[in-house]
Amino acid sequence: MQRTQRAKLERRKFFSDPLMVGVILILVIFLMLFILYPLAMLMTDSVYAPDSYSVYQVSQSPEEIKALFADEGKDVQVLSVDRKTVLQLEDITGLTLTHEMGKTASTTYMADILKVELPGTTVAVKNDEGLLSLQSFPHIFRDYTFRRAFTNTVGLGMITGVGAMLVGLLFAYVDCYVKTRSRVMKKMFDIVSLLPVVSPPFVLSLSMILLFGKAGLVTRKLLGIYDSDVYGLSGIAIVQIMTFFPVCYLMLKGLLKNIDPSMEEASRDMGASRWKVFTTVTLPLMLPGLGNAFLVTFIESVADFANPMLIGGSYDTLATTIYLRITGGSYDTQGAAAMAIVLLSMTVFLFIVQKYYLESKTTATLTGKASRPRMPITERSVTLPLTTLCALASAFVILMYVAIPFGSLFKLWGRDYSLSFKWYEQLIKADGLKAFKDSFILSFVASPITALLSMIIAYLVVKKRFFGKGFIEFVSILAMAVPGTVLGVGFIRGFANGVFRTGFLQELYGTGAILVIVFIVRSLPVGTRSGISALRQIHPSIEESAYDLGAGSGKVFTSVTLPLIKESFFSGLVTTFVRSITAISAIILLVTPRYLLITTRINEFAEKGSYGVACAYATILIAIVYSAILIMNLFIKYFGTSKQVREAQKDVQQKRREASERIENL
């Protein structure tokens, strides 16, 4: 069978639409340059050093060498590697070589080739030629700091993953199965699941310190504990569980809703107890879903930077270790790059497992809607403990959030609990307004670009056929699995000296533009996802008919597609704004003193122990984010069309069904 004609025709049709070709080209370039390229740079950095050292053993003594080189006016540096002395020279003319030790990428790794004891003096000469070697990986795996960070990260991920999944399951189960005094409970559930969305990443860490730290309101004032230590694993785990469980709750709720109650009723009929039904019917059905929730949380936890930074104490994770390597004194680029690669491979691998294996399994086991509503459980022996647990957890979460505004209003947390605006005044004095302005403007610029880009990507992916579509979809969704810290390091490696270290686009580095680009990259996957699912709801014939009536793809997009997914576009706008203004992990590595950002300032003040100012920042930030979300909801309520569209679609389907039934009846 011949297919060449079709391929040729499709190609001609494709190229007859320059707008689309151009947009696709721009998208591909954007994704390559700002997602793939930095990661690729990290990857090469971890295995390739642009310059290297050749190490030799010579028979002269150090003093002889120094004297010789001093005569010729050449420089000699004395390095200490692993308690051995190495002389770094410009060349080795005039010295007697006794042994060639080999090459190494940096002085950090020199110890590896100095294992053997040989007579004479060790000297190193810097070469211009690059060195390709896998040295960095065994090196970091031998590095105690890294190994501890690695086990810490995995351990934390496990605890947080399981914890968030369980709390999420509790909430979802109570929401779907248990009869509650619904109004209050419902409201509480809504609040609890919204809070983590509106809050900047480290707000919970902050209030954890305020409430349960050394000077904690609860620990010291109420319980009289003077040596409470929230820093460390338990602190981060609690904070992360509270941050991530609402996501699990929403995911699992969706699943539980889809379980057909008749399955459980059948089991009840045969005499099984509630607990038995839960363990033999509900739980097995949920298993892939629980695995999914666990993995999503695990990835989030592993990628989290802000909380371990603030409340981790000495419990370093990969993200914080990489950050410290980059910003700290020992500038081991290759090591940091290798660590980033380890972290990246971990998240990407789990993400792919989650996305392509578990997600399909989840939907496979639970297909179709429940046929009718479920009879809620009313026995007090079940409802009482479960609702109490939920209420306690919610109260705890709400308490944590309430602590922040109070933290900003109390004169001196731990000592003087009288109200004052002094922290706000201090905030304004310390360039606070500039921080708000910068954060606001940068996020404000990033939002429409991201929203538009993600809608365009969604449109292309769902409605168009072209070469490279798989690439665009994969990369823009994959960005979700890239931890912010890794992206930040990638951007440093990739752009600090221009693209491929050629100086091209070097001006970008250190500007607001690169911050905006990071915001875009960080939010693009979320927007694209929501755009894709919105577009899948729209019957292809609607766009086809516009196309058929003479509209080019640009016109179809602006006059039909975009208005139909207005809601998704707008929520992309606000989501990007919220995510950007609360972002820290990648940004903290890239921001220059020219820009003050709210989040980095909160981090600074909290590190210094100025919790009052940090709380003042956080309070205002929460207020901004919350208003943005309010505006979005208002907009969707009054201007949203999607509901109308969905109804129209349902209408058509309904009528079609009726018509075909009627035909069958005839």
Added chain:
Amino acid sequence: MSNKKGVKLQSVSKIYEDPKTKKPFYAVKDISLDIQPGAFVTLLGPSGCGKTTTLRMIAGFESPDSGEIYLGGEAINALTPNKRDTAMVFQSYALFPHYNVFDNVAYGLKLRKMTKDEIHRKVMDILELVEMTGMESRMTNQLSGGQQQRVALARALVVEPSVLLFDEPLSNLDAKLRVTMRTEIRRIQQTLGITAVYVTHDQSEAMSLSDQIIIMYKGEIAQMGTPREIYYQPSDEFVADFIGEANFINGRIKEIKGDNCLMEIAGHTLTLPSPKKHPVGSSCRMVARPEAVLIGKEGVLPCRVTLSCFMGAYHFYHVMLEDTLIKITDYCPVNKHTFQAGDEAWLHFEDNCVHIL
């Protein structure tokens, strides 16, 4: 409308990949047809036979794997749908839910850079034609199915395409409205003299609307002809069976005498119109429509009644001619003898109504 054009397909094929087995197969295989300007042509066939695919290739949504498509003599294979002078009416109407009726209809005109007044005039004219005047400002979800269909039709018509393409436009409507709407569509098409290609799997729709019917089967054209030709001279058993009810009777040709032949059926000889393809002495199969078989106390073929059932407009019989089941619809049964199951009876055929395959 002056710009009506014919459509020509020249050995067009379309290959799809089976989503499960990944094996390629012909959704449309080597189709050639020539649609005259102003004609109303229907593509008819069972589900999955490639009707929609053919239509979508004419519209430009799919590219053929081989063959050429011509619109008014011009090869249009490489043109995208928006560059083709065709307009499609979709099964799901595909109205723009965020526009009202007026804006839906005006959509295509706005793309053609017309003045506001001109657009307004044209939209109003076409809305009058489809009898939707006064509903311009309704949103599409405030319309009934039939009204939505009218808007969809108006939206396609208003851009004055050379060819109108319909993909089962009436299948979402109830039976009564379908009859009304199909007469409407035919009326409007004839008023404007526009070329139309209409996909359906409802044969009464095809019969009543078309100048030409194209019967498709498994991606190929089984027969092409006027409704009459298709009904009375089906080219093969599939077409005969697919269109209306059909009785198949085996026979053997004894002698050909000019326009007539002597045919032996179940041991009896009768005179029928001469077959085209069969030589003397060969056996063949005949098609007789139930209403073309006459039952009475005398005739040429003896049979036994196995089912007798009064249906109002006609009396319905099953009879056995040796071991062949024959269905008979006997119209106006009032003045005729009614046979009961088990009775012996005689059959003969209406003149010129038996077709030898």
